[in-house]
Amino acid sequence: METPTLGQYAIAPMTRLDLDDAVEWAAREGWNPGLHDGDCFYQADAQGFFMGWLGGEAIASISAVKYGESFGFIGFYIVKPDFRGQGYGMQLWQAAMTSLGDRTIGLDGVLAQQENYQKSGFQLAYRNVRYEGVGTGTTVTIPRSCVPLSALTLEAVMAYDRPFFPADRTPFLTAWLTNPQHYVVGYLSSAGLTGYGVIRPCRNGYKIGPLFADTPGIAQDLLVALVDRVPAHVTFYLDVPEVNQEAIALAESYRVVRKLGWITRAAGTPPQFSDRSYQMGRVFETARMYRGHVPEISLDRTYGVTTFELG
Secondary structure (H helix, E strand, O other), X not given: OXXXXXXXXXXXXXXXXXXXXXXXXXXXXXXXXEOOHHHHHHHHOOOOEEEEEEOOEEEEEEEEEEEOOOEEEEEEEEEOHHHOOOOHHHHHHHHHHHHHOOOEEEEEEEHHHHHHHHOOOOXXXXXXXXXXXXXXXXXXXXXXXXXXXXXXXXXXHHHHHHHHOOOOOHHHHHHHHHOOOOEEEEEEEOOEEEEEEEEEEEOOOEEEEEEEEOXXXXXXXXXXXXXXXXXXXXXXXXXXXXXXXXXXHHHHHOEEEOOOOEOOOOOOOOOOEOOOEEEOEEEEEEEEEEEOOOOOOOHHHEEEOOXXXXX
């Protein structure tokens, strides 16, 4: 990579402070990043973030995070509005793609850009749907099987996480799980850990991700435990793979309890909620695309995507 000089367009790896600028650009684009995303993302691959500079000014960003030798993920692809349509973004894109070599590469792109990504060899795998809900501030009864991270081990969570991602992501996941502002809930049963989820504060409200579970009932219990952390009248978001119809059904039927809490239910039957509730709704969709072999991951147990930026 070149070192930026006055009057010349150059591409260079981001510093940690540069990533803060990229996160700010993402916020201006309406992507609503988490308050501590920069700290966690940089741990995934400190050499996986690139910035384009023109005359000493940062004008474009992209991430090309490497997960071992087999997988990479593209995100943070932004060009400042005044510099779009002039080829700067394409040069940065090509540099990022080159850095990933022959790895399988994933991305979550806006639907309108699918054709452009296809020109670079990406193919649509499925869509992710973002749902929005609103916290009520009402405390509900959390199932006793839902426990905080302090009752688990990082090793147990990482082992459970492994089937849900195409490659090992220990550095990122360590930062994601241990950030003091992220709340982690696991589901413990007689079989051990059978689900977990994370909720984090964002520029606007909160985002849930990931949300992984062995059954829809476990996913629903975890969702209740996570949403319980959201203050009244504050929004929260959940990104659901459209190919998991049980996850879509959960998001579209989920109701945040306003007053009465859990209705008593017989063992083994689905949770029920009071009528005083708020329906979650769709906000937008992204296209999950891959260049190379489509990874085999546990989408049937994925009820919430970790992030659109890092997969």
